[in-house]
Amino acid sequence: MSCAVSVKGLRKSYGGKTVLDGLDLSVERGTVFGLLGANGAGKTTAIECILGTKRADGGTVSLLDLDPKKDRRRLFQKVGVQFQEGDCQSEIRVSELCEETACLYRDPADWKDICVRFGIGDKLNSAVKGLSGGERQRLFIVLALIPDPELVFLDELTTGLDARARRDVWKILSDLKAEGLTIFLTSHFMDEVEALCDEICVLKQGRTVFRGTVEQAKTACGCDHFEEAYLMLTEQEAAE
Secondary structure (H helix, E strand, O other): OOEEEEEEEEEEEEOOEEEEEEEEEEEEOOOEEEEEOOOOOOHHHHHHHHHOOOOOOEEEEEEOOEOOOOOHHHHHOOEEEEOOOOOOOOOOEHHHHHHHHHOOOOOOOOHHHHHHHOOOHHHOOOEHHHOOHHHHHHHHHHHHHOOOOOEEEEEOOOOOOOHHHHHHHHHHHHHHHHOOOEEEEEOOOHHHHHHHOOEEEEEEOOEEEEEEOHHHHHHHHOOOOHHHHHHHHHHHHHHO
16 A cells, blocks of 8 residues: 655744644545544644645655645645634535536536535535535534545534534545545544544644554553554543
8 A cells, every 4th residue: 555645854833832743744645644642632733734734843754656735736625624713704505616616627526426425415505604614514524525536634524513424424435534535533422433444643742652553552542442542552641
């Protein structure tokens, strides 16, 4: 298997405060990778620096064997992104937003089909402002998949979804993984991480405190449940 994401020595500071301190990680193609940590651990900054939307202070990044800065146009056609706080015109209809997004790509996926898969097929004529929080969240995942990407970044992908909707999303993402999609996600739901992730990286104050599988994390921490292991790994930061 080849590498979809390769990050070496990634560093970022704001106002003298170190947010990322030499982050190293790699994600194999066709797998689901979870970047975990308490709020403020550096997860979103890491994603932004990996994507090149924020300039890192040091380190190297490769996405699909391309440089996210030099090969930005080529990567744009291959990478989907769903940020935690997606935003758009509140008056625009779901169908209009999807159509506008699809126009940006050479070979977009069938966005109507994706909407149906994510349970918002009956909301195409609705204004975005009229969607529930969960429906908006699913819409932002749909937008990230419209490029028909090889690699997708999902930041807190099921925030605001009820238990059934969350599991429906997991099933769809598992199916997409089986079709070859590489998924890079962040999540505060440990059951979600267990259900989806082939490998994880846990950040604490911008540094990696664990890399491996969920089972390896439980073994390393001497815990029967992954949530206990996660809390142990991030305990000091969560208390600050």
